[in-house]
Amino acid sequence: MSAGDGQSLAVVVFLGFVAVSLLLCGLAAADIDDPEHFYAGGSAAFGPMGGGLAIAGDYISAATLLSTTGAVALDGADGVLFACATVVSLFLVMRILGEPLRRKGVFTLGDFVADRLGTPSARRALGVAGLVVLAPLLLVQLSTAGRIMAAMFGLPDGALTGCTVAGGTLMVCYAAFGGMRGVGYVQILKVGVTLAVMVLLAGIVLARYGWSPPALFDAARDRSGAGAGYARPGLHFGHSVAGRLDLIGFAATLLVGAACLPHITMRLHPVRDARTARRAVGWAVGPVAVVCAGVVVAGLGACALIGRAPLRAADPGGATALLMVTGALDPAAGGARDSMLFAVVACAVFATTLAAVAGITLAAASSLARDFGGRPAHGSGGRSPAGEIRRARYAIVLVGAAAVVLSAFLGDRGRLTLISLSFSVAASVLAPVLLYALFLPGHTVKGVRWTVYGGLPLIVLLLVGSPAVSGGPTAVFPDQDFHWFPLQTPGLVTIPAGFLLGLVGRARARSDSGASWRRQDRTGPMTTPRSRRPDPAARR
DSSP states (O other), rough: OOHHHHHHHHHHHHHHHHHHHHHHHHHHHHTTTTTHHHHTTHHHHHHHHHHHHHHHHHHHHIIIIEEEHHHHHTHHHHHHHHHHHHHHHHHHIIIIITTTTOOOOOOOOOHHHHHHOOGGGGGHHHHHHHHHHHHHHHHHHHHHHHHHHHHHTTTGGGGGGHHEEEHHHHHHHHHHHHHHHHHHHHHHHHHHHHHHHHHHHHHHHHHHHOHHHHHHHHHHHHSSGGGGGSSSSTTTTTHHHHHHEEEHHHHHHHHEEEEEEEEHHHHTTTTTOOOHHHHHHHHHHHHHHHHHHHHHHHHHHHHHHHHHHHHHHTTTTTTTHHHHHHHHHHHHSSSSGGOHHHHHHHHHHHHHHHHHHHHHHHHHHHHHHHSSSSOOOSSSSTOHHHHHHHHHHHHHHHHHHHEEEEEEHHTTTTTTHHHHHHHIIIIIHHHHHHHHHHTTTTOOOHHHHHHHHHHHHHHHHHHHHHHHTTTSSSBBBBBBOOOOOOOOOOOOHHHHHHHHHHHHHHHHHHHHHHHHHHHHHHOGGGGGGGGGSOOOOGGO
């Protein structure tokens, strides 16, 4: 098999996916005539099956395919645990938040919390938190898309910037012209492609070991060099007390954070009714479970066929394991990049990444357009439908341009740290705000602000002082060591702190409200008409 065969197939599959996805976005654009269609034309338009598949598409990202495969290959049982946590997290969000998050005229988390608390003053805080969650994810996904495109076409490293710009242009087109419905079509197409490719890859790996998962796992353990430790949790973070705490904190952050990502919850708002939400659970969780099972098999195959040391040498985080295993499965090709299997897998990864960045871009731009515009708790704030859509598209272009510039500047630096930041903020800030707004009667805007503006600095402080930034092979500054916080993921501290800050802010709002009422009682009858006004605590 010649090198040109693999690259030719990659070009054909890539152009085919781009052409079909742009066509679907064009078809969706023809129906976009008001903000409801632009922001919420996804789950409501597709029904249970389409809505569930679109949610699954938003949920499956480059991190799911590349980072989790690398974690399984390098860390064995830890990686399997991370893959299981990914599936369980989606099941929890669909079962616990799927029905309560349904709300007509609500398009972002800021919209939802403002509507739930009855005041728009909570919207900006949620917009800040949402952008902090989405921006790092967008940079990582866009950088990955550029690298995968360069690898598919056999381009040198100097072409990475051009590939990143091309990927950014495509994501802006998907989000700006297709809106939620167009991006939903792309997500469904991506799920089909990714499912087919991961099932194919897992089947080829298992066939090498007589279709026996235990035989595959034993071979991976033997080539790992870790012995029995490969089959026990703790290989990634170590077996010390700090390592065990880090594993618990990472699993909790992944479990809770993935359930509260804004581009996932955004698809739950327009679901038609409770029955549709319940029926969509299987269509969302099923494909993700199959993909994660394929990821586990591919990771074990990478370790069994290549070995743990060469994988770690190629990338300390193991992000190249999924693509490297294609070369080991097709040795006649003369190298991974010359393999037909590599072309197919690389195209699936690129499709996954491109669809993910389109969904994240749409969510970030929606937050920017709606949560910072000073509008009421519900609806469009008096703007014309055309003006609202135009404002959203301007925001998409702005977000896309900023993401391309920052992604080209950062490259691959701090990839895992950026992902850790996103999930930590989602788990420590968005989760407390959402759960309190849904299930804690009388929660207040002041409680939301305390969680957001108290939790964000704490997360950044602990992350900067952690081994994720300095002192480790995957750190932002691997050659320097100035860490003082022992845990790589701060979730074990910041998740309880986020819930506690929300309660403190709520208590302070009620205390201020009580003091206000006492002052009114002392001032006499001139202020008694205020007693007929709504409880001021609801607006703090």
